[in-house]
Structure formats: structure tokens, C-alpha cells
Amino acid sequence: xxxxxxxxxxxxxxxxxxxxxxxxxxxxAMAKAWARRAQLREEAALKAWMVSIMNHCWxxxxxxxxxxxxxxxxxxxxxxxxxxPEVCCNREQVIACVRAAVARLPMGxxxxxxxxxxxxxxxxxxxxxxxxxxxxxxxRLSRARASLKLxxxxxxxxxxxxxxxxxxx
Amino acid sequence: xNPTAISDETLHAFVxxxxxxxxxxxxxACLRADQALAQRVCSLRSLKSxxxxxxxxxxxxxxxxxxxxxxxxxxxxxxxCAVGCLVLLAGLIAGWGLxxxxxxxxxxxxxxxxxxxxxxxxxxxxxxxxxIVLHLDSDDPxxxxxxxxxxxxxxxxxxxxxxxIELEVVANSHGINLMRAGxxxxxxxxxxxxxRHANLHLVACSQTIARFTGQGQKVELLPVAQAAPTAIxxxxxxxQQGWTYVKV
Numbered sequence: 001x002x003x004x005x006x007x008x009x010x011x012x013x014x015x016x017x018x019x020x021x022x023x024x025x026x027x028x029a030m031a032k033a034w035a036r037r038a039q040l041r042e043e044a045a046l047k048a049w050m051v052s053i054m055n056h057c058w059x060x061x062x063x064x065x066x067x068x069x070x071x072x073x074x075x076x077x078x079x080x081x082x083x084x085p086e087v088c089c090n091r092e093q094v095i096a097c098v099r100a101a102v103a104r105l106p107m108g109x110x111x112x113x114x115x116x117x118x119x120x121x122x123x124x125x126x127x128x129x130x131x132x133x134x135x136x137x138x139x140r141l142s143r144a145r146a147s148l149k150l151x152x153x154x155x156x157x158x159x160x161x162x163x164x165x166x167x168x169x
Numbered sequence: 170x171n172p173t174a175i176s177d178e179t180l181h182a183f184v185x186x187x188x189x190x191x192x193x194x195x196x197x198a199c200l201r202a203d204q205a206l207a208q209r210v211c212s213l214r215s216l217k218s219x220x221x222x223x224x225x226x227x228x229x230x231x232x233x234x235x236x237x238x239x240x241x242x243x244x245x246x247x248x249x250c251a252v253g254c255l256v257l258l259a260g261l262i263a264g265w266g267l268x269x270x271x272x273x274x275x276x277x278x279x280x281x282x283x284x285x286x287x288x289x290x291x292x293x294x295x296x297x298x299x300x301i302v303l304h305l306d307s308d309d310p311x312x313x314x315x316x317x318x319x320x321x322x323x324x325x326x327x328x329x330x331x332x333x334i335e336l337e338v339v340a341n342s343h344g345i346n347l348m349r350a351g352x353x354x355x356x357x358x359x360x361x362x363x364x365r366h367a368n369l370h371l372v373a374c375s376q377t378i379a380r381f382t383g384q385g386q387k388v389e390l391l392p393v394a395q396a397a398p399t400a401i402x403x404x405x406x407x408x409q410q411g412w413t414y415v416k417v
Binding site for chain 1: 177178181187216217221224225227228229230411
């Protein structure tokens with residue numbers, strides 16, 4: 001279970017872009033996972049199961065933050081606070097730039113994108129973890145990547161900066 | 170598969186490895202014929218790599234200022250102690266169980282005949298024969314030719330066996346000469362290979378390019394080659410994703 005800690009932290013950070021909050025989420029998820037370890041049927045599903053628990057912790061946290069808001073609505077609208085991607089320009093800052101762009105994605109899209117790209121979960125696994133249909137996973141992923149590309153292209157164009165991966169010619 | 174009718178969702182599923190083999194092969198055939206489609210796939214792959222690299226090493230939580238926990242502060246301390254103790258115990262047990270096994274796991278032999286004479290490295294128990302990164306750091310003519318020979322052998326072998334593979338050649342130091350326009354002795358061969366195999370990618374190290382540029386050399390990559398921030402970062406992230414690494 002402990003071996004999953006860096007994985008969970010990476011995901012939590014990609015969701016909230018706040019190291020302290022990410023650490024809390026991981027801690028809470030690990031404590032809950034330990035308490036419910038009897039419910040885990042297959043060892044192989046450990047990672048997905050723990051991410052799913054962390055997703056519930058994250059939703060609980062968001063509910064606590066905005067008690068009167070509709071959580072479903074937030075999936076489509078919530079953006080992290082922080083710099084817009086346009087702020088960052090040179091190559092040393094590209095990592096920060098990509099993080100900023102990811103942080104500006106609506107939360108539902110951000111979760112799908114990070115689970116697929118960072119942890120290489122299959123679409124079916126992501127659907128199970130987030131408790132949404134596979135079609136929603138695919139459409140959110142598609143929208144997330146389209147917005148991300150647009151934001152990064154705009155940032156690169158505005159500053160004439162090099163994107164991190166580029167064709168040199 | 171009609172190239173004009175290929176949806177974004179299908180391309181996303183392809184780069185995420187979610188298409189079955191038949192659909193993947195049909196799409197690869199389209200990619201060979203359609204430059205614009207190949208460009209869309211290339212751009213999706215770049216985006217995916219950028220997201221992954223940007224989050225590969227999140228800032229550590231330990232550097233944060235002391236603050237009241239935002240999640241159930243009353244339980245936090247107790248939970249931390251309990252989990253910490255359990256984790257320590259689990260770590261000790263796992264560490265004892267794994268002793269001596271690391272060497273065998275990280276240097277296991279792949280069954281790939283195309284890699285005879287080379288030492289594949291993988292973080293997985295069994296090296297993945299379908300995702301391979303070949304690393305070149307020299308402009309020694311025999312090694313430059315060898316990396317292309319290996320790549321071609323691997324791609325042909327996969328074609329014959331009907332496997333969908335991903336192959337990446339990563340070059341740094343003088344190895345990037347293989348991918349420099351006007352410098353590479355194998356430009357025509359590389360163009361032919363990438364034309365034939367849409368699943369072959371060439372990645373050059375930006376730090377090396379910057380160093381060469383700093384020395385007054387003009388570095389232009391072949392149109393099919395991409396630049397990554399660092400070769401080592403690229404290799405490490407591929408290894409973390411389960412790819413098999415081979416130094417040529």
C-alpha cells in the first residue's frame with residue numbers, strides 16, 4: 001500500500017496543484033484504504049482502488065469548500081487558482097506552464113486527463129474509478145486535450161517561446 | 170478505415186493504447202498514407218508527453234509551511250502515526266522479501282531476437298517487447314548504423330508477428346548527429362523508415378542542441394525528429410511508464 005504513496009501524491013497534485021492539500025488527500029486516502037482493506041478483492045486492482053478512494057476524499061473536500069454548490073456542475077467549471085499559462089514563457093518555465101494550463105481545465109476533465117496520461121489507466125478503469133460512463137471519459141479527455149493544446153499554442157504564440165517538445169525546422 | 174472519418178476520440182484512443190490490434194493496425198496504415206493525420210497523432214503524443222513530464226516530479230509536500238490541516242484535523246495526527254507504523258512494517262517486510270531479486274528484475278532478458286547482443290533494461294518483471302526506447306549517445310558510424318538496424322529489425326519483427334509496437338530512438342551528445350539535417354549520413358534511410366513505420370519516433374535532447382548552438386554550430390533537426398527537454402528525462406519517464414530501454 002505504501003508503494004502507492006508517490007503515485008497517489010502525483011495524481012493528487014495534478015488534481016489540486018497544491019502540495020499541502022495533495023499531501024492531506026493522500027494521507028486521508030491511505031488511512032481510509034487501510035481501514036477498508038478487507039474490501040479489496042484483487043491485489044492487482046490495488047492502485048485503481050486507492051485512486052478511487054482518493055477521488056471520494058477529493059469530492060468530500062470540494063463539497064466542504066462549497067457546501068451549497070452543485071458538485072456535478074463543478075466538474076464542468078472549477079478551475080484551480082494560479083497563473084494563467086500565458087504568464088509563463090521561456091523553456092525553463094514550460095513545466096510550470098503546462099501545470100498552469102492543466103490547472104485551468106475544468107476539474108472533471110483534469111481528473112480524466114491526469115489518470116490517463118500520468119498513470120496510464122485504461123478508459124474502463126478511469127470510468128470505474130471516477131464512477132462515470134466510459135463515453136464521458138472519452139469526451140472529457142477529448143475536450144481536455146483540445147483546450148490544453150489551445151492554451152499552450154496561445155501561450156507559445158504570444159511569447160514566441162519554444163514549446164517543450166517541438167519540431168525544429 | 171476512411172482517414173477523413175477518423176474522429177478525435179479514435180486518435181486519442183490510439184495514442185492511449187486503447188484501440189484493439191485490428192483497429193490499431195488499420196489506423197497505422199492510414200497514418201502511413203496521410204501526412205496530416207500523422208501530424209495530428211504526433212501533436213497528441215507531444216501533448217501527452219508534456220502533461221506527463223510536467224507532473225512527473227510534483228513539488229514535495231514537506232516544504233510547505235506549517236498550517237492547520239484542511240481535512241479532518243482531529244483524526245489527522247492519529248491516522249498519520251498509525252499509517253506510518255504500518256507502512257514501516259510493510260516496507261521492512263517487502264524490503265526483506267525483495268532482497269537479491271532486484272538485479273534479476275531490472276536486467277531480465279527479453280525474448281526479442283532483434284535485440285540479440287544488447288542488454289535490455291526494464292523496471293517491470295518482464296521487459297515489454299512492444300514499447301522500446303533505443304538510446305544513442307555517439308556519432309560513431311557503426312553505432313549510428315546499428316541503432317537504425319536494430320530499430321528496423323524490431324519494427325519488421327513486430328510487423329511479421331502482428332504486434333502493435335511503439336519504438337523511440339532517443340539521441341543525445343554526439344548521437345544527435347543522426348537526427349541533424351545536413352549532417353546525418355542516414356537522412357534518406359530515416360525518412361524511408363518513418364514513412365513506412367508511423368510508430369517510429371525520433372527524439373533529440375534539447376540540452377545537447379543548446380550546447381552545440383552555444384559552441385556556434387547551427388543545429389537543425391530532420392523534419393521527423395522532435396526535441397525533448399532532456400534525453401535522460403525522456404528515458405527515465407519512458408522507463409517509469411514500463412518501456413524497455415536499450416543502449417546501443
